[in-house]
Amino acid sequence: MKLRKKPRTSRKIARKEYLKVAKKRKVSYQERRKAIGKQLKYLKKNLGNIEDLIQAGASLENLSKRQKNCLETIKKVYEQQQSMWENKTQSVPQRIVSLTQPHIRPIVRVKAGKPIEFGAKLSVSCVDNYVFLDKISWENFNESCHLKEQVEKYKETFGYYPESVHVDKIYRTRENRNWCKERGIRISGPKLGRPPKNVSEEEKKQAHSDECFRNAIEGKFGQAKRRFSLNLVMTKLPETSITSIAITFLVVNLSKLLRQFLSLFLSLFTNNRTGELIKPPFINFDYTLNNFYVLKLIDLSENSWSKVA
Structure with a gap:
């Protein structure tokens, strides 16, 4: 024309x-x-x-x-x-903020210097220092709605409910507390309602222990960002971005597994001083197999490797 x-x-x-x-x-x-x-x-x-x-x-x-x-x-x-x-409004459903990445949505966060963030929102759980990527979405969502699903996935993977769940404040809703109580799961954090005047030393110690235990998942995000470039995802398509994020957490788990293998390998050659004088160091196959069984890396019943992450 x-x-x-x-x-x-x-x-x-x-x-x-x-x-x-x-x-x-x-x-x-x-x-x-x-x-x-x-x-x-x-x-x-x-x-x-x-x-x-x-x-x-x-x-x-x-x-x-x-x-x-x-x-x-x-x-x-x-x-x-x-x-x-x-x-005369400031928001619209599924608002587009990028021409090259129309799937990205603005996520309002209460952070100093970063009131709004852009990118994928993750729901991650940590079991024995291994990270499980439970949910990833480009849309903003409330994390507390997925606690039940994450706990059920834990039961499906390990065969039983966890003894306790260490969560952030947003997860401690009345519904989630009642759901965990019905299944005998202790949820971390203070009880709902007015705080008591007198708190026992045992409760203080338990609360401090829960917060220290929950810091593991916060540390995993920092480790993924600093060492494994989680904050430098350069892919443009939603599928490739999700793959890149999933691979990052996979590498985090592999690094943890490698450290466990290395520690187990070095422990085979490190004996106390008395043991070194009595007999030379040697590799004990039964000791190695038992340690692998404790770490849940080998399933003796099926004689095969089990899922780690």
């Missing part, structure tokens, strides 16, 4: 209008709303030109797959921003 004249996009004017507001140190609500309205008009005009060209006989077949996806994303962003501008 041949055009007599290229449609006007007004991109230079739109850029100047944008920079006029973006370079201001403080922008009032009215100025920001007026600037957003102008940008929406420019975008509506350009999208209208594309629709007119399609109706005149133009085709989008020459566009690459990436360009087509980007065009569809731009249309959705325009619809969302136009709806927010008309209704």
